[in-house]
Amino acid sequence: MVAPTTDETATLLRAVPVFSGLTEADLARVAEVAVPRYFEAGAVVFREGDDSDTCYIVRTGLARAIREHSDGRSITLSNFVPGELFGELAMFDNERRSATVDMLENTEVVAILGGDMRRLMGEHPEIAVKLISALAKRLRATNERLARQSFQTVQSRVAAVLGQLVLAARADGAGEGDVMITSTQADLAQLAGSSRESASRFLAVLERAGIITQGRGRLTVHDAHALERYVY
Amino acid sequence: MVAPTTDETATLLRAVPVFSGLTEADLARVAEVAVPRYFEAGAVVFREGDDSDTCYIVRTGLARAIREHSDGRSITLSNFVPGELFGELAMFDNERRSATVDMLENTEVVAILGGDMRRLMGEHPEIAVKLISALAKRLRATNERLARQSFQTVQSRVAAVLGQLVLAARADGAGEGDVMITSTQADLAQLAGSSRESASRFLAVLERAGIITQGRGRLTVHDAHALERYVY
DNA sequence: AACAAGCAGTGATGATCGTCACACTTGAGG
DNA sequence: CCTCAAGTGTGACGATCATCACTGCTTGTT
Structure with a gap:
């Protein structure tokens, strides 16, 4: 890994939706x-x-936002893949960080100070509009998540999480066939808001049904469509 | 209720944070x-x-955003009091409505078409910045809610909801002493993401402890501070 | 090769909570 | 004033799930 030049940084930024209009x-x-x-x-x-x-802004690697509870449990709020922006909430409402962000892989980012970002937004209103879109999308996803957490069983939530991960992998270039997901059961459980053990039991069911194959720290989805039958 | 003149509408709008810079x-x-x-x-x-x-934008009354599940259960995502803005998510990401909004009281609103709002934002970037703040605040609140739904028991969530309602009432001019909240048990349960019966049982505990007094469709909080003891 | 650490599978157990069922109360409208 | 709908209180029951407590399996490290 080498520190990028300003030129390289500009190239990266072009791929970030928030800056795409510049x-x-x-x-x-x-x-x-x-x-x-x-x-x-x-x-x-x-x-x-x-x-x-x-x-x-994530350049390479994978970042994750989590909330921790005093008893040691934690849930994953969202993952951030290359091109995505995080840590922007605190810039606009002067509050403290509402979540912890850690790295799931070795990760390169570029950091932009709050003051700089606010100045940029003043000079380029189109950035603000893009940022609103990004926030709107996150808010939707979070509401969705909240509804799931309230209504659905662990089974259903795990299936939904797998479905999302497949979609993300596809959007990222994975083909139509089997999709490999590199997450441990513990990671999946956290995304589904459940315990590792509960997730494990249900993943075993999916494996017996031939829908997935599990490996250590990874998992292959053979039949993404069949997952929907477990979401209700 | 009389249809407001443009002048009256302008007066209302001035009180809306999103338009306060104009x-x-x-x-x-x-x-x-x-x-x-x-x-x-x-x-x-x-x-x-x-x-x-x-x-x-709510002028008078009270609006509520809910998500419904196929089995008839539903949760309240948020309430909107006078001066607050809702329905703005669909304006920016071209998606369909992600929630249902209904009225808890007879309610007057002013409606602004998506196209008009986008045009206004283009002409007045400060609106965009305010909107970002509003969205950031909502996103924070929703993350908070998600964490609560995952970690805390019904007791704790009901207590937290009561605490929030007291804060809202105080911000709205209620004094330091007893605070009256006009919600049914069913409303509170929905805000807490639980069943009416579970909420009822815990409210009875709070009443026996002298922290609240219940009435039909309303409830008085005597000791807001004591509520915190039930949030863990 | 031995070992430790991380990951995964699984049984037992108990707490929590949603659901069902029903009685009781209150208040608004005819 | 009577009715009826809406709101509330509470018991019983069962399903779900987190937790604990293991075992066994990989992987890479000394």
Whole structure:
């Protein structure tokens, strides 16, 4: 891994929806205030309750936002793949960090200070509009999640999570056939808001039904369509 | 109830955070595209899955966003009091309505068409910034809610809901002493994501502890601080 | 090769909570 | 004033799930 040049950063930024409306020159200006940073797998970017307002864009790797409970349990709020932005909430409402973000893989990001971002938004209203779209999408997803957590059983939630992961993998270039997902059972359980054991039991059911094959730290979905039968 | 004049509408809009940065003249222009509408208690403004993109501002009364499950259960995502904006998500991501909004009381709103709102945002970037703040706040609240739904017991969630309602009432002018909340047990249960019966049982505990007094369709909180002891 | 650490499978158990059922109360409308 | 719908209180029951407590299986490290 090598620190990117400003040019490389600009190229990355072009792929980020929030900045997609900018001209080359404007993009270059954004790149100037964007600081490349690197985190090892497992590293914590910020913690719930911290008082910072930097936002981050994933370059490579995988980041994750979690909420932890005092008894040690935790749930995953969302994962962030390359091109996605996180940590922007604290920039607009002056509150502390509402979640902890850590890295699931070795991850390169670029960081943009809150002040810089706010200035950019003032100069380029189209950034604000894009940001609204991004927030609207997140809010929808979270409402969806909340409804699931309230109405559906663990089985159904695990199946739904698998379905989402398949969609994400497909959007990311995976083909129509089998889709490999690199998550442990514990990761899946956290996404589904359940315990590792419960998830494990249901995954065994799916495996016996021939819908998935499990491996250590990974899992292959053979029949994504069949998953829907378990979502109700 | 009388249809408001454009002038009255402008006065209302001034109190809405999203429009608070505008000049009198700009506010008047917004008021021109804002259509006053009236809904009876129980009326539905739009339903999950609808394909509309109008947004609404509450003038008087109380609106509520809910998600319904096929088996008849439902949860309340949020309530909207006078001055608050709802229905704006569909304006930015071209998706269908993600929730149903109905009226808990006879409610007056002003409606702004999606196209008008987008145009206004283009002309007045400060609206976009305010909107981002509003969305950020909602997203935070929803994440909070999701964490509660995952980690906490019904007791704890009901207590938390009561706490929130007390805060809202205080912010709305209620004094330091007893706070009256006009919700049925069923309403509270929905906010807490639980069944009416479970909520009822725990409210009885709170009543025996002297922390609240219940009445039909209303409830008085005597000791808001004591509620915290039940949130863990 | 031995070992530790992380991941996965699974039984037993008990707590929580939704559901059903029904009685009781209250208040608004005819 | 009577009715009826809406709101509330409570018991019984069962399903779901988290938790605990293991065992066994990989993988990579010393």
